[in-house]
Amino acid sequence: MTSRPPPTPTPPTAPKRTTVHDVARAAGVAIGTVSRVVNGAPTVTGEVRQRVLAAIEQLGWTPSVAAQGLRGMPARMVGFIFSDIRNPLYSAMVKGAEDVLAEQGYMLVVASSEGRPARELALIELFRRRRADGLIFSIEDESDADVLRTLEAARLPVVMLERELALPTGTVGADHLEGTRQATRYLIGLGHRRIALISGGRGNRVARDRLRGLELAHEEAGLPVDPQLLRLDSFASDYALRETQLLMDLPDPPTAIVALGIHLLPGVLTALRMKGLSVPGDVSLIASNDSELCQLATPAITVIRYDSYALGREAALLLLRRLRGEQPAGAARVSLPTELVMRESCAARPHRQPGGAPS
Amino acid sequence: MTSRPPPTPTPPTAPKRTTVHDVARAAGVAIGTVSRVVNGAPTVTGEVRQRVLAAIEQLGWTPSVAAQGLRGMPARMVGFIFSDIRNPLYSAMVKGAEDVLAEQGYMLVVASSEGRPARELALIELFRRRRADGLIFSIEDESDADVLRTLEAARLPVVMLERELALPTGTVGADHLEGTRQATRYLIGLGHRRIALISGGRGNRVARDRLRGLELAHEEAGLPVDPQLLRLDSFASDYALRETQLLMDLPDPPTAIVALGIHLLPGVLTALRMKGLSVPGDVSLIASNDSELCQLATPAITVIRYDSYALGREAALLLLRRLRGEQPAGAARVSLPTELVMRESCAARPHRQPGGAPS
DNA sequence: TTGTACGCGTTATCAT
DNA sequence: ATGATAACGCGTACAA
Numbered sequence: 001m002t003s004r005p006p007p008t009p010t011p012p013t014a015p016k017r018t019t020v021h022d023v024a025r026a027a028g029v030a031i032g033t034v035s036r037v038v039n040g041a042p043t044v045t046g047e048v049r050q051r052v053l054a055a056i057e058q059l060g061w062t063p064s065v066a067a068q069g070l071r072g073m074p075a076r077m078v079g080f081i082f083s084d085i086r087n088p089l090y091s092a093m094v095k096g097a098e099d100v101l102a103e104q105g106y107m108l109v110v111a112s113s114e115g116r117p118a119r120e121l122a123l124i125e126l127f128r129r130r131r132a133d134g135l136i137f138s139i140e141d142e143s144d145a146d147v148l149r150t151l152e153a154a155r156l157p158v159v160m161l162e163r164e165l166a167l168p169t170g171t172v173g174a175d176h177l178e179g180t181r182q183a184t185r186y187l188i189g190l191g192h193r194r195i196a197l198i199s200g201g202r203g204n205r206v207a208r209d210r211l212r213g214l215e216l217a218h219e220e221a222g223l224p225v226d227p228q229l230l231r232l233d234s235f236a237s238d239y240a241l242r243e244t245q246l247l248m249d250l251p252d253p254p255t256a257i258v259a260l261g262i263h264l265l266p267g268v269l270t271a272l273r274m275k276g277l278s279v280p281g282d283v284s285l286i287a288s289n290d291s292e293l294c295q296l297a298t299p300a301i302t303v304i305r306y307d308s309y310a311l312g313r314e315a316a317l318l319l320l321r322r323l324r325g326e327q328p329a330g331a332a333r334v335s336l337p338t339e340l341v342m343r344e345s346c347a348a349r350p351h352r353q354p355g356g357a358p359s
Numbered sequence: 360m361t362s363r364p365p366p367t368p369t370p371p372t373a374p375k376r377t378t379v380h381d382v383a384r385a386a387g388v389a390i391g392t393v394s395r396v397v398n399g400a401p402t403v404t405g406e407v408r409q410r411v412l413a414a415i416e417q418l419g420w421t422p423s424v425a426a427q428g429l430r431g432m433p434a435r436m437v438g439f440i441f442s443d444i445r446n447p448l449y450s451a452m453v454k455g456a457e458d459v460l461a462e463q464g465y466m467l468v469v470a471s472s473e474g475r476p477a478r479e480l481a482l483i484e485l486f487r488r489r490r491a492d493g494l495i496f497s498i499e500d501e502s503d504a505d506v507l508r509t510l511e512a513a514r515l516p517v518v519m520l521e522r523e524l525a526l527p528t529g530t531v532g533a534d535h536l537e538g539t540r541q542a543t544r545y546l547i548g549l550g551h552r553r554i555a556l557i558s559g560g561r562g563n564r565v566a567r568d569r570l571r572g573l574e575l576a577h578e579e580a581g582l583p584v585d586p587q588l589l590r591l592d593s594f595a596s597d598y599a600l601r602e603t604q605l606l607m608d609l610p611d612p613p614t615a616i617v618a619l620g621i622h623l624l625p626g627v628l629t630a631l632r633m634k635g636l637s638v639p640g641d642v643s644l645i646a647s648n649d650s651e652l653c654q655l656a657t658p659a660i661t662v663i664r665y666d667s668y669a670l671g672r673e674a675a676l677l678l679l680r681r682l683r684g685e686q687p688a689g690a691a692r693v694s695l696p697t698e699l700v701m702r703e704s705c706a707a708r709p710h711r712q713p714g715g716a717p718s
Numbered sequence: 719t720t721g722t723a724c725g726c727g728t729t730a731t732c733a734t
Numbered sequence: 735a736t737g738a739t740a741a742c743g744c745g746t747a748c749a750a
Contacts, residue, residue: 019727030737035729043735062488066434067727069425070742077468084454086668091450095443098471107489109436109466112457129421130466266651292625293652309445378743389721394745402719426743429726 018061027055038063069131077107078319079127082138082161083115089262089289089308090138093161096312097136104320106133115140120147128154134319136312139163141203157329159319161311164205170318170327172334174306176206179338180213180260183286183304186340187256188221191349192284196247196254198268199261200235207232210260229254240267248275248283255349256284265293265301280347290341299344306338377420386414397422428490436466437678438486441497441520442474448621448648448667449497452520455671456495463679465492474499479506487513493678495671498522500562516688518678520670523564529677529686531693533665535565538697539572539619542645542663545699546615547580550708551643555606555613557627558620559594566591569619588613599626607634607642614708615643624652624660639706649700658703665697 020031027034029048036044037052044052055061069075080097082090098108109132113119117140124147127135134157139147142163151158152167159170180197187195197214201207211232218225228250231243240259244267247254259268265287272279279285279299286302287294294301314334321327379390386393388407395403396411403411414420428434439456441449457467468491472478476499483506486494493516498506501522510517511526518529539556546554556573560566570591577584587609590602599618603626606613618627624646631638638644638658646653646662653660673693680686 017727020729021727031728032730032738033736036736039729045735048736063729064429064727065489066425066428067742068729070423070429070727070744071729072742073729075425085444085450085457086447086454088445088447088450091444091447094469095445095471098444098469102470107468107470107485110453110457110469111461111466112454126466130424266655269655291652292650293655296625296628296652296656298657376743379745380743390744391721391746392719395720398745404719407720422745423743426726427745429728429743430745431726432745 017064018059019064020061022059023052023055023061026059027051074133074323075131076105077109077130077132078134078136078316079109079111079123079132080136081111081113081120081123081127083113083140085110085112087262088291092308093138093312093315096309096314097316098312100313100316100320106320113140117141117144117147120144121150124150124154124156128156132156133323134158136161136315136319137163137169139165139204142205143203157319157322159315159322161315162204162206164333168329168331170315170322170332170334172311172315172318172336173205174311174336174338175209176260176304176306176338177209177213177216179288179304179306179340180210180258181217182213182338182340183258183302184214184217185220186342187258187284187286187346188217188223190256190284190346192256193223193349194226194229194252194254195256195258196229196231198231198240198243198247198257198259198264200233200239201261202232214258235261235263237263237267240264241271242267244268244271245275248272248277254283256286256346258286260288260304262289262291265291269297279345282350284346284349286340286346294343301345302343303341304338305341306336310336376423377418378423379420381418382411382414382420385418386410433492433682434490435464436468436489436491437493437495437675438468438470438482438491439495440470440472440479440482440486442499443471444469446621447650451667452497452671452674455668455673456675457671459672459675459679465679472499476500476503476506479503480509483509483513483515487515491515492682493517495520495674495678496522496528498524498563501564502562516678516681518674518681520674521563521565523692527688527690529674529681529691529693531670531674531677531695532564533670533695533697534568535619535663535665535697536568536572536575538647538663538665538699539569539617540576541572541697541699542617542661543573543576544579545701546617546643546645546705547576547582549615549643549705551615552582552708553585553588553611553613554615554617555588555590557590557599557602557606557616557618557623559592559598559623560620561591573617594620594622596622596626599623600630601626603627603630604634607631607636613642615645615705617645619647619663621648621650624650628656638704641709643705643708645699645705653702660704661702662700663697664700665695669695 020034023034024031034052037049078101080094085091101108111123136159138161142165159172162173164171199207199210215225259265277283288304290303290305294303318334379393382393383390393411396408437460439453444450460467470482495518497520501524518531521532523530558566558569574584616627618624636642646660649662649664653662677693
């Protein structure tokens, strides 16, 4: 079949991509000049520039990204690794990052790790091979040696989102310590002395900061923290459901629950309803982050709110600064505030018999 | 500076990328052999293959994607254009698409259009220039001439998600006609005769199918549709709030509201609460899609449910089939079922005075 | 079975 | 100010 080209006048299978050469020929100049025009070199005569631009316009030419890449130009692409974009926190971060990056001509590639370090490893490798310019990363376990080694070996500019590493990466996160401290103070002020904390992610900074915030608020008030009231093993809804049941079955159950993690609230509410407990009559409740459910539940839920979209924006901005060399390669940290939004789910501690949970 | 190389033993600014040549040298073969090994050509001796693989392993070499791209290899990248990933319907679709694509070595680039055709135009152009292998697209307005022309000119394999064009693209969507028909039938069966429909997106198939479903259910029952009860201009929460207020202020208000659009429910619920109306006592309510809010609201909301994640998967699968040439280039359509999930927000039509809305 | 050499489309460095 | 030309790293026909 390849022995002799068919006599087709216009082979339908040859829509050969137009190149600089075509443009140069059409404009009657050399390819170097075309390159100079599109890259804004100041040494081009107005008249020639016009001819070239006209030719480009007419042929609809755009430089080949692949060829540019071969010449060492940046791919203008950044990867964003997180566990699951269906988590509204992450989708807001993605939108924030994308808005910033798109404006600067970067593409955002989303990559779900499902929270599995092995997958994180593969994704870092992928982005390295694909010549991503940088990475935004919500690592699952901040101390996973394999992932850390691969990340370092990849030599990619990285901004950690809601996480913090020993490596010299950028870091962007909300001030969960202060947020949790403020929420706990508020509950203590309402008279609560047994405050449960349900949250997850032992392996990352968010969880540590939240626990520390709870502890600090207790210390300030000279109150002890009962380890029995700490349930810090998962962000999953059914974990919250089960742990809430267990907590309320305690001989001396909590009078307030702080459930920090977007999926936890449904589990807590379901458990409380199953037990016939009312909010805030029997137990006060603070959740995080804000959501339509929090606003429209009855009662409306008091929440620790923070701006995930802004977190994504800040991460992208920090990364761009590093890519442009404006930011020294060392560690840089951006912290965004949280806000306690008081609604109807908290009340003064109910006075009830010691050890007597309502049936 | 280039006249004489500085005597630096290991120049810190020269981490020159390792190439096929390095691998070839290390393995004592020619570059062609290296290429044959990595591309699985059957004509390589076992012994040589081992040497090459060892060299690759040792040097940590991976082929340059840019160079491959220049050779005409596919970029293994697909773009997904939609209005805003913070909409949970889209984030689920993205996850579905990503899961399928990642498994096949493709990257998924997310691109928000904010619902603006001008932005859609720019994004299509971007993906064309960037040599995306294909596109998944939830177009804002199915009849926008500019966008359609650009899409056609881009000559990219396209799968429309929840949309349908006259162009020969793939099409994946939920069966909203049947879903809305079923919901309307259910309400009619409960005795409702004045059923309002709040939804948006006049410019796309989803909206048309929903309206048609409502009409068909009425026709089957020999009932008229009152155009006054159709509010089909937006998917925004505040639109739902305002229109619900207006609807309930009508001399002859609806006894049931069907609010189809993920952001509409909060608006409807807020409006009804402001007016002191109860669900389902004063008005029955059906929403779409399902959400935690629907499950945990009091009363729990009856919904038309469909699987956005599966829609994303199907879109990616259809696109991949086209990319692999398994799917003829013409139009192909995948339709996924909806399900009516009955909860507590619908009741038999309340008997009240003609024209008398509760104060 | 393996090595050689060309071309992909761009940018950058020379001459002119 | 502009033109010619050498890389960039890979895949692949073709030669050996």
